[in-house]
Amino acid sequence: MSEQPLISGRGTCWKDKRSPNTYRYYFSLGVKDPKTGRYKRSPTYTVRCKTKTEAKAAMQAKLAEINSSGTITKTKKPTLLASYCWAFHENRDTELAPTSYEREAYDCRHIEDLFGAFQTIEGLTPDLIEETYAEARRTGKYKPSELVRINAKLRQILSNAVAKRIIDRNPCATVHVRRPRNKRESLTIEQVATLCTHLQHIELTAEAVGTLVLVYTGMRKGEMLGLEWRDWDPANKTLKIDRQYTNDHELRAPKSQESQRKIPVGETLAERLQSWSAIQKELLASLGLSQTGSTPIISDIAVEQGVPTVCHMKNYIFNHWFRDFAVSCNLGIYEPNNSTGGKLYKGICPHQLRHCVSTFMLANGSDVRSVQGILGHADPNITLKTYTSLVQQSEIKAVKGYEDFINAYIQRSEK
Template identity: 30%
Template sequence: MAKGDTSGQITELERGHKYSIRVRLAPDDAHKSWHWSKSRKVIGNKAEATAQLVAYKQELDDTASGKNVTVSEYANAFQTNRKALGKVSPLTLERDRHEINLIAHYLGKNRVIDLDSAIIEKAYLKMVEHGGISPDGVHKVHMKLSQIMRKAYLEGLIERNPCDAVEGIRRPKPDQRKKQERRVTKEQAITFIQKLRNEEQDGRIIAVWLGVATGLRRGEALALVWDDIDLKKNMLHIRNQYGKERILKEPKTTRSRRTISIDIQTVEFLSSWKRKQQAMLKHAGLRQAGDTPVCSNELFEFIDPDDFSRWRRKFFVKEGLAHYAKEEKYVDRRGIERIRRTGYVGPNFHALRHAQATLLVAGGIDPKTVQARLGHESLNTTLGIYAEEVAENDVKAASYMGEILSPNGIA
């Protein structure tokens, strides 16, 4: 190639048999001036070396423009950028990791620009047949992939989102039986709150009470300190949340940062606990302060969320709200017979929040007030609870009309 040609260079290493090729590159972030690419060896004649040089230049151009980026590389970069910008919580990033890993495993080697509906559908089929992924799992992967590909579209890397052409990927309808098992009804909530009065107070019991009585999220309850509670004015301030990262951080959304009124029963329950905790701290040579966790552990520190969830599952089973699907007897290393219980079936902590909302709806509280108390970002979330309550009352109404219209009527 001519010396003055700045696009590339071919150097003969062995006459008519071996050549070295390299491409002249423009300045970039790593180089302030024109520079050469790495050399490549070509075994063949001059024509073949020239063809290889053209292909090499196209490859470098595609790499510079992002066209050679793989789905795995782009998906991981997408996640890294979200983390760096702080747009989503660490917990969300942790939950997304499962879908990102599946995308990388089944689609990762494909270039983003080559991805189409046929490739995606084939990958989903493999997930089901070979990976044992459920329809719900495939739906979650599809939603995450669509989000990532939309970013690639907005950046101009692809002309359209290939996920838009994939049909039949819908969120499976919830199993009504399982949905019922995970729910805490109004009647159960009322009975449960009465049982809590007879439990020996500790930080975990306080967290559960707050879940039923105020609808706080788990992280919001575990993050409370005494400065957040005004027992004289019957007010509770939600300023932080305490999650899996085990640090206090900003609430989930802007609406989650809120102040709500608390009922006199909750004030009395908390006041009783405050006095008890104060005595326990004094006995340990410590002092209760404004930054002392309300829902404290045995060391008067914030309760580990995972430890709390393990305890909460056992507590719900004890109180009749849940059960274990499987019980297996075994003998431990010391020769003691024990029972291993697995397959928890029942509500989680969030179900208490839903129960609180249902109680408010049943009490005739308007949707906007319920939204404000629970910190729902969208009114639609609150209205969904209203819709469930209306549907339940509609069945009762039909039953009542059936009694009226019966031959005997209602006395």
């Protein structure tokens, strides 16, 4: 703080044309600067409100505060949201995978586009954030799914600002954007057959084996990427799941206790796993490495200081391969992305293979408990709610069967 003369004037207030619902004001101190000959004035203050009347009320409150304390607090320069977003992003280039880093750059552009280049972090309020999202929804500028991502990234960035004591509270903490309920769609049996046929005619690689595991077991992608050879029991033909490989490149426990399970494997997948084990063993030997129980089944080779090491395949590497493979099977396409100048993939995704397993198992008469165990759902209700249409079809079939049974008995009795 620095001692300055008390304020005698009412001050000057104006609307900031660059930021919505923003007013700025300052006070004249009534004395001239001996060096410049101009009247001294207070620092410029910023207030977030909708009308000038509210801004003037804030001015009077500030004036009373200054006159009662006898001092003027020189406020620090406000932090621009857009600049802080980009600084936050640039500091994470070594933390994120290339695809995630690129995606975060899009989020920063969207935040800057929504709130403007001159919006300050200190000026953000929950109401302003919600109003901005509402306007984006009304104009169709961003899809609901995009607003979910933008809000999550904004909350993360503002949490960082709280940690650095730029602001006291995160204004985004109480703002919730409803995630759109996407319809869970399974592939058709024809699409699955196309996928498997193409997999039989390409070179057996880690990515191809990973896709086969998803097709035949329905496990989650992170669970598949976390598999190691000690999890494969060729004698009993089972795969044990007790870990998952996450997007931050760490091995962690599965989603729930029920997700730790053993999945039976059919002859087709068992044969492919055995073939891949031999291929991988030969590949590692050529690099001076050995295959052990802790060697990832879905593996990749990393080179550190000129020394090759075997590691779990990263999520984005598998995704890139899967998209290219789906396009080669005519199950996906790449379209120009006008907003980024790159290409946009539209087609099947790995998680749909999980829905295939459950859909076809339930459709072929498997009981819900068995499907729950294979998928690793914590509660059978999750299985029931996720695949409601199939359960309803089963219920309709059961009611019709019971009705036919009664009618058949009545017809026999009448004869």
